[in-house]
Amino acid sequence: MASFAREEHQFLAELGLAPRNPGSFACGAWGGSGPVVATTNPTNNEVIAEVVEASVDDYEKGMSACFDAARTWMAVPAPKRGEIVRQIGDALRAKLHHLGRLLSLEMGKILPEGIGEVQEIIDMCDYAVGLSRQLNGSIIPSERPNHMMMEVWNPLGVVGVITAFNFPCAVLGWNACIALVCGNCVVWKGAPTTPLITIAMTKIVASVFEKNNLPSAIFTAFCGGAEIGQAIALDTRIPLVSFTGSTKVGQMVQQQVSARFGKCLLELSGNNAIIVMDDADIPLAVRSVLFAAVGTAGQRCTTCRRLLLHESIYQTFLDQLVEVYKQVRIGDPMEKGTLLGPLHTTASKESFLKGIQTIRSQGGKILLGGSSIESEGNFVQPTIVEISPDAPVVREELFGPVLYAMKFQTLKEAIEINNSVPQGLSSSIFTRKPDAIFKWIG
Amino acid sequence: MASFAREEHQFLAELGLAPRNPGSFACGAWGGSGPVVATTNPTNNEVIAEVVEASVDDYEKGMSACFDAARTWMAVPAPKRGEIVRQIGDALRAKLHHLGRLLSLEMGKILPEGIGEVQEIIDMCDYAVGLSRQLNGSIIPSERPNHMMMEVWNPLGVVGVITAFNFPCAVLGWNACIALVCGNCVVWKGAPTTPLITIAMTKIVASVFEKNNLPSAIFTAFCGGAEIGQAIALDTRIPLVSFTGSTKVGQMVQQQVSARFGKCLLELSGNNAIIVMDDADIPLAVRSVLFAAVGTAGQRCTTCRRLLLHESIYQTFLDQLVEVYKQVRIGDPMEKGTLLGPLHTTASKESFLKGIQTIRSQGGKILLGGSSIESEGNFVQPTIVEISPDAPVVREELFGPVLYAMKFQTLKEAIEINNSVPQGLSSSIFTRKPDAIFKWIG
Amino acid sequence: MASFAREEHQFLAELGLAPRNPGSFACGAWGGSGPVVATTNPTNNEVIAEVVEASVDDYEKGMSACFDAARTWMAVPAPKRGEIVRQIGDALRAKLHHLGRLLSLEMGKILPEGIGEVQEIIDMCDYAVGLSRQLNGSIIPSERPNHMMMEVWNPLGVVGVITAFNFPCAVLGWNACIALVCGNCVVWKGAPTTPLITIAMTKIVASVFEKNNLPSAIFTAFCGGAEIGQAIALDTRIPLVSFTGSTKVGQMVQQQVSARFGKCLLELSGNNAIIVMDDADIPLAVRSVLFAAVGTAGQRCTTCRRLLLHESIYQTFLDQLVEVYKQVRIGDPMEKGTLLGPLHTTASKESFLKGIQTIRSQGGKILLGGSSIESEGNFVQPTIVEISPDAPVVREELFGPVLYAMKFQTLKEAIEINNSVPQGLSSSIFTRKPDAIFKWIG
């Protein structure tokens, strides 16, 4: 791979990555008998490295060891489990900048976002350490004299974590840190297009288990696609599966897991709105919308996709917004000053372009952007669209930097528009009126 | 007593009160070997009834029985204790209006406030019932393998409750309802000037213990003054004493209780401010200040005593406030439409008049009121004073309807004035700016 | 109906029931355009009364009104909602004995169990009243200076509750009391074979809403079968469905509800074991097993179905158990002294008999019972079976008074047997060793 030759990519080696990497960490050892895939840099679509994915056989062997390790891990006292997680946090902290760069290289998000995401999993570790001394059960006085009830929390055994390309570190952190201090083993499947991150993270975590003479199978990880995800969803040894990804796949996973009376944590699509009232601090709101709509190239589940503007400030706001959009620096996400990197894959770019066509066909008016950018990478223009809230495309999640601007007259109307899409997740309001704030919350 | 002859006072008999009442409820029986005192109606200073107070001997006998009853009561399962408290709530609910009228008659607060206060203790009962199933201990995972720690809440035994004249029901409720469901007996000393309320309340509570064949000594009550309060403070069998009253006496109680390693809950003076910013809803704020400063004739620990007005609305606000003050209907608190009843005692009236003299001598300008009202009762005028925040009198708690108006320029300045008095308790702000609200809170 | 003529059934009229009853309480009014069904007394299979079930049309109208009422109800402050639930508790308390007899008559459980179950919903009301003042959100300090996060709990809207014949009151209570204080409307479908209970309960609840001038549609109830259950499961206006019943139907409901991203609370089958160690207090354990295996005629989800006996006390224990089984008084559940009433329906009796055949065919040895009892009702004998833990029938839930006795040598073995069935729910151990207790819990 050319990538490994470059001086600026030296951090790959320091993260333990090679031109060709086994992608199955099972029974505490690296292997992989699945297909060999190439992972590419979204900035120029060059191959970074090759990865040998896990096969279903690898999965079976790994899960078996993980299931066995569960007995060991759940017998470790909770505060000692917290100490392991603290060491994981420290091991990640030591590689913060290397991991941040890897995120930027393989996923395509800008470097400060990459570093910020790794910091998030570190923070989760610190938080989980505290929790490791708070896993209290209850002693409940009974109605019957001289009786009492005891409620004790026992580990589930093994928790499955399936994560998506857009937050390949942080989402693992939310799930794995809590799962581990609670005494559960973790089986992780990262996204098929970010295998190097999966491998680099797993190496760091595994080193801590090794140093403490604990079975590395406590944390088992697989690079792979739908087959492995499927196996996790159907595996009766995994009572809890956390899934992050598309609504469509999430629904399928949930049906499979609940059919076997397992439980699911789902983190699916969003279609978030920002409402700007007539009394809002406009410059503050403009900056916030820019960050919310263009950050991570619009590939967050919390990306702002709909901008609801009070009619009295509608035009002023859009004028200012267009102005700041024009100044957005597009380019290599690892370069200082870049605000907008490429979409994650060429497929993402195509999907963006197809979305723009649909928008136009449904009466959307492109105020800015709307095209891809000539380059070897997956760059597209940050895009603002004027469109009716009734256009069907508004109800879908177009995973890219496309913002729908709409006009409203009253807060009530704005809240109705906000709630008119099937996906809820996060929305926000800019106003100075406490009344409006509390109406919004309530 | 003339009082008992009057048809409108028939409720006294229905509450079990007579022209002469034993005022010591010890060992589950009424008695009293202390001095005979007369309780009077603050509206006309006529005697309502006589009460034989408890002596220290009565106290000793009663406490001994209460201490014994503690073993029985703590062995009753918490949810059953909750059921008793539920029945107390129902018994109070059945007498809500009678009790409310008694409060109005003996304490002098207007009837809606009297009924509202009884409702508060009923609400406390309902709330405590829920708590009776939530007194959970904890099971805490240990650092050591195969160990765990258990944390269980045991009753203290006996809780002492000393209440003041201004809230003779509600404050009992806060303390006794929680103490009882937690498995503690209660020793109550009400204010010396509201003995009928103490007796009527105790009769209702005791009837519930009797009906359930539980020792009435679980709830022991004494009418009396400093001697009984002293006895409670010094009694090593009472690990927790709740005291409501003046800062001076409270401090003494605390020193005595803590000298014997007991614990205190103190509810002492307040010197509360309302800050009105330039952007406030003025009519809303005017009504609120009226209610906060004149309600209960200014005899709440949460009475608003200081009004901090932004200079830009200072004069407008005061003009409107004087206007609504002039419309306050003063008179018999039991009559419909009365907004301001008498002060509680003739001593309170004298203290009000002395306070007005001090105010004048320290440069205070009386904008409205400032005198007592010719009558047989303890009525005084609702009073508004313009005064510097630096006048020493502002730092004292004058227990009556006296409001100090002051001007400020910035929120920072207002907060400094607010915090410049030794007594904190409750303060509030009127503004429409979220910034100001959160600055205020933080 | 003969039933209504009998003096001892006069309580039916006092509960508002008639020989023929509309079974749809929608939009605050009674109606029903579904099939007419007869509800029968399991003791003699005589018809008690007729009920006109709800049709899907009734459901649609009712749900629409309920959905509208949700806006009103969620705007009622939580403590006021608590006050309504408190009044519901009091209204049920006033009819405690009538309702208990109705449970005994229509469901077939013995009278003390009937009354106990109604008491349970009353207790739930009391508990929920306390909760109504504890629905606190959080204010969370942020990483960013001068920022904070607020977490507020909003009502879901409408909660669906589908209950089973065996606990036709209590399970409603667990769900509806909490749902109501949290600000949610309730749509209830009771079991098709206990419609009179559904109607009687609903009348009591509705009377409270009426007295408080609140829309009765806040509590909407339907008598009916799978069609109504289906409608609830598929209704996107119902974000949360609580289902109690068979594992098979529960699984179906869950798939349907989660397919539309709704949430489910499932209360399904159990296959509970009691483990008796060699050091156990045998007489205490014998009585407990009797109560756990024969109570409610073995028709509880928490019925003890498997008895795991340490080999050293195996025979002694069984001998004593057989002795107490022989003394169980079987008969009309409303009669004093009866310990075992009939199974709920003739179908239940047939299923019991079929189960006994299967047991025999799989090598089970009937130690006692094993037959139905000649009568007009659905009576069967309390049954003890000696069987291998490996027999497939042991892994199924036979809903009747059948107990499987098994032998073990070590606690480890006993725990393995306990966990070898697909249904978990509740299990217990009798021992005097703290080690064993904590091993059991952990």
Add this chain to the structure above:
Amino acid sequence: MASFAREEHQFLAELGLAPRNPGSFACGAWGGSGPVVATTNPTNNEVIAEVVEASVDDYEKGMSACFDAARTWMAVPAPKRGEIVRQIGDALRAKLHHLGRLLSLEMGKILPEGIGEVQEIIDMCDYAVGLSRQLNGSIIPSERPNHMMMEVWNPLGVVGVITAFNFPCAVLGWNACIALVCGNCVVWKGAPTTPLITIAMTKIVASVFEKNNLPSAIFTAFCGGAEIGQAIALDTRIPLVSFTGSTKVGQMVQQQVSARFGKCLLELSGNNAIIVMDDADIPLAVRSVLFAAVGTAGQRCTTCRRLLLHESIYQTFLDQLVEVYKQVRIGDPMEKGTLLGPLHTTASKESFLKGIQTIRSQGGKILLGGSSIESEGNFVQPTIVEISPDAPVVREELFGPVLYAMKFQTLKEAIEINNSVPQGLSSSIFTRKPDAIFKWIG
């Protein structure tokens, strides 16, 4: 000082200590204008180093800076404060062994205990980091429509911490770690006889504030005696004072602090019992009693001072206990294998000898020990005494390795003996009966 010349004391320099050390860390700088004191090694009473104590002047200057720093520190977001405490934990971890040796050298506890105590403050840091994201306030639904109440936790400002010689690190940790993440500054006064520990700890903490460009005055520390303690107790700028030490001084501090309406956390004397029932695991109990009575040379507030033995195992138990006592290795606490080091000061040794005289004069029979040991240090023999529970000396806290053995017949009697002393703190029971365990807890 000879001490600094020795190779084995090189760690003193690595902790930043010198033959003469300023002992006032005020305004972020080291100084001291109080008396010069020598700190000695209890093993041989040689001087380790000199310390210049803080004067009241130093205190005033330091507190003023600390009070100012409070505004800065409370404005730092809680999770960032957590990050500082995490770094403090890491800085302590880096010096774990040096600090542990310093504890052993200056306080006299054996090395594993010294290291264990430093580990405790490190664990507290880790725990507090988690808390820094959990300082949640509440949003409470109101009775009034469209109202809600907010409850927010604000820092107190400055917390005073006065610690004792026996746990010079850990007790600081319990208080300071929590105080700091909650946004409070800390003023610390260590014990007059462990100034080097105070200085070494403070240097480490201060280095973290410096590295993060935060005012070091956030953590202000003074070596000194009663004068400084007094100043803290009387200082109205310190709303909360944590005091650990003798009951007599603690009471005085509490009276002073509460007189100014401040709050106290007191950790005073203990007089702890171990009850051994007839069914107990004797070898386990013997080992535990040894550890509990002789550990830290009996100078813990949780030291076991009273051994309550069931009459049926009384003699057997004592025989075995005497046997293990005889094997206790006494000597230099820093040497491997030592189990019992010296008492902290020569005064402690004298007080031990005086206590033995009193014991004899009250009928106590010395079964083992009872003398000091000839040496240059403060060594005494581990001592077992047979004595009546009624002897007055049993009710006092003799701070040394003296254990009172007593006989009982029933659990009830044992619990009464246990509760017959004025000091409660921690007690324990050895039994295999769950009944006894739960009777004990409840």
